[in-house]
Amino acid sequence: MIDTDVLDSGLGDADDDDFDDTVEIDDPQLPDHRYMDRELSWLAFNRRVLELAEDPRLPVLERANFLAIFASNLDEFFMVRVAGLKRRIMTGLAVPTNVGRAPQDVLADISESAHALQLRHALTWIDQVQPALAEAGIEVVTWDDLSDDERGTLYEYFQTQVFPVLMPLAVDPAHPFPYISGLSLNLAIRIRNAKTGRQEFARLKVPPMLPRFVPVRGAEGGRVRYLPLEQLIAHHLGDLFPGMEILEHHTFRLTRNEDVVIEEDETENLIQALEAELLRRRFGPPIRLEVTDEMDDVTLDLLIQELEVTDQEVYRLPGALDLRGLFDLAKIDRPELHYPPHVPVTATAFQPAEQNGRADLFAAIRKNDVLVHHPYESFTTSVVAFLEQAARDPHVLAIKQTLYRTSGDSPIVQALIDAAERGKQVLALVEVKARFDEAANIVWARKLEKAGVHVVYGLVGLKTHCKLLHVIREEDGALRSYSHIGTGNYNPKTSRLYEDFGLFTCDEQVGRDLTRLFNELSGYAIEKKFKRLLVAPLHLRKGLLRHIETERRHALEGKPAHIRIKVNSMVDEQIIDALYRASQAGVRVDVWVRGICSLKVGIEGVSENITVRSILGRYLEHSRIFAFLNDGDPQVYIGSADMMHRNLDRRVEALVRVVAPAHVKELIDLFDLAMGDETSSWHLEPNGEWLRHSADADGKPLIDLQDRTMAQVQKRRRGRAVR
Incomplete structure (x- = not known):
């Protein structure tokens, strides 16, 4: 799963933002070429994800989920890592490498490894996971597998739910080649005008807001069947192009450079600059073209020419493209085909003294430091409960928190708003440059500001990635600090999937450290030394x-x-x-x-x-x-x-x-x-x-x-x- 905290949201860690300026260090006591290439090592990591999908001992819906994670991880790898490498090569920027090889050679190795991995991924679905799902009563079928009655029912669905939102775009002297959005699934269609005999090209985007796998009604014996949406569309192209002869139709998918580059020293308003850069991201140059392996050469040559991609950037794949759609299938309610359920428990120190009572987290932390291990121990009854108690506690004077990735409807955000509305001093240090969460972070940062929260965006040139929560409480006429330092984001959703630790403490040294650090984060520079940090x-x-x-x-x-x-x-x-x-x-x-x-x-x-x-x-x-x-x-x-x-x-x-x-x-x-x-x-x-x-x-x-x-x-x- 990447964490887009995935090239950390999923099995990866989608915190892969800036292109690392790796350098080879000259040390006469150590051999040359003592480092493995980081890009190839990342692909090796995703290969390990794929090996989980290949493991027949795992529940089959979890195997499908790992296939989707692999696909999502690889998309982000191309959008960020490969894109960053290509951008530097094309613009003449230095691309230092810690493996002592030319960047072009590294790019060629990446391409060779990625091609092999994508083929292995596609075949794992076709030869292993799809048949295993079918054995379990979950079939992904083709149009040819359907009966006449099933086709008729699906045609009604097509006419009422799909056809109205389709937008075929023709390519001719009056219609230039259309813009192809990144990661969208498309049909490339070649047609012949029945009257003139002239061949034309059209592009049709598969609507991303519709279910990728369409249920086929009428299955018996508890079995369920699904038809990929692109197949349903492809077999009714006559409705979109009446009077035309459909010559060829094939699916394709484009990946674009979605790397965001902002020169913070040259902008007066970071938010405005970031919003402009996010708009530009949509039109980044292509870096990968995925096509089905049966695509004819005429159609492929047209796509290569119009999209300006190289042969090295073309990936011919068997079966369906964009297996991220398996995320939806993996949610099917078949408990026996999933991992056994696990409900996080409340950390021992935070369990209420009385049944159905409410724990006093401040009292628990005063007794001893509390170490919580997520998701085995609950994020909701620890971090969220701590912040909510702080928000409503009349003795709490101030709350300070860093936010790198969370959700706008998060109880974390709501607790900060509640605290501000109760008159407490609340500081939220929001990192609006968190990759692929930039737009969402801007939205809820403004929501916090409207509620009276002091929102700051960190230090120029640095991303604020630390996970810190600091509460100042008045007790017996003195101020006491309560602190939380974590390894993961303040995100209740990912906390159920990500393994992380968090330490709660009222240690005075930690409190002084966080007071100083937050002051510097909302000010100008980090210069002081710290005791326990x-x-x-x-x-x-x-x-x-x-x-x-x-x-x-x-x-x-x-x-x-x-x-x-x-x-x-x-x-x-x-x-x-x-x-x-x-x-x-x-x-x-x-x-x-x-x-x-x-x-x-x-x-x-x-x-x-x-x-x-x-x-x-x-x-x-x-x-x-x-x-x-x-x-x-x-x-x-x-x-x-x-x-x-x-x-x-x-x-x-x-x-x-x-x-x-x-x-x-x-x-x-x-x-x-x-x-x-x-x-x-x-x-x-x-x-x-x-x-x-x-x-x-x-x-x-x-x-x-x-x-x-x-x-x-x-x-x-x-x-x-x-x-």
Whole structure:
């Protein structure tokens, strides 16, 4: 799932905004070519998503969902990563690469790998998932599979629900080739005028507001059947072109450059500049053309010429295009074809003392720091409940929060509005440059402003990506700070799908840190040092390098040394090189990465002590954890930062040190379970390939980390209920 927090919304992390200026670092103690290419590593990540769709042990509707996630991830990869690379090549901008190869060669490798992956994706649907769905009573059929009665019923649906919204666009001397919107599904139609014999071309857009898969009525025995919408349209083109002979019709789909580039230093109004750039995004240049493999050469040549794409950018695929439509099929209410349901539990510390009572979250946090693990523990009864209690509490004077991705109808936004309307000081730092959420963020930022919330948009040149919530409460004539620092967005919807941690604390040091940080975010610059926080762009990189160096020195002194890092992406060369040097000194380095990894394992004399694992499953592994053995006094951090240039140098990020021994143990135990050979995961091999380990030598399934975590959280709750 990308997180468009997916090239983080889905299995990815759709936080892939700026093009990373990766550079090769000259270090005579380390070999050249010690990094894997980040773009090819991202494609390897999406291949792991595809392997889940190929796994017959998974419920079939979940396999369909993974096919849709793969398609969505790859769309964003082209719109952002490939588009950014091409833009730099075409405009003559430098495209530094950490693999020592020409950008054109990297682009060619991306194309070769992407072509192979898209073909494998299409065949997985045709040969594996579609037949498995049919066995389960869910059929996706063709027009030829239908009876006359079924065709008649579908024709009525076409006439009443589809035909009125279709807009065929002819191409002739009076009608230039129409604009093709990005990611739209289209029919390319060649027709012959019966009177003149002249051949013409027309484009017909498949209406995106209609269901992609049209139910076929009359199925028996509990079976359901669906016809792709484009097939229904294609078999009634005569109604759209009366008197014309339909010669050819084929589906095609275009991907455009949707990278947003704003020079903040050259604009006086960021919101206006961003709105103008979003308008421009719709007309970005084409970067990929997908066509069905039976498309005739005449039609394809016309599309290539009119759309100005290269042969390398054409993807011929069997079967249906745009398998994002499987998101809808995956929602079919067949519980036995889904993962077993999981209802998040309320964190033990936040459970009310009395049944049907309301928990006092402020009192719970005063007792001890509270670490909450989503989605196993509820976001609604922790983060949302905390903010709602703060909004209505008469003793709360001020609320400050960063918002990177949320939803306009979110209870988070409503709680901030309620607090402002009750006369509290409310500050919302809204990141309007969050990729693909820019327009939505602008809308609800203005909604907050109208309610009296102080809305700021962060620092020029930096994205505010940290996940911070700070509440100031008056207690016995003094002010007390209550803080929440998380690894994921304040988004109730994605919190049910994304794995994240959040720390609640009333520690005075954290409170002072957040007071200073929020003042600087709403002011001009981040300059101060912090006590329990590591903050980018000025201090986080230095702090992590200092901890890595401490482990290296301990190893050289013969002391036990261990580094554990869990991130979405491991790309930054300076961090990687520091891990290499730690490995050379004998430090055990464990890296748990969901997506991109430029680090290589098994380099002789360099990275033999480094182990890299990846886990994908029903939830998107999204939390970031940094743990250092520190000679028996573990230093453990959680937060929002990945090991990428943009996170360390061009974003405001924050990690908080976890100090409660029970919380430190919980995080390290989770990490060790994930890295264990008894747990199902992908292993990064010395040759750069990712090898899936999901069963032991006897074929017995290995531990599913997410299932095990669910069971452990439920066990903790039952234990408290018994007490």
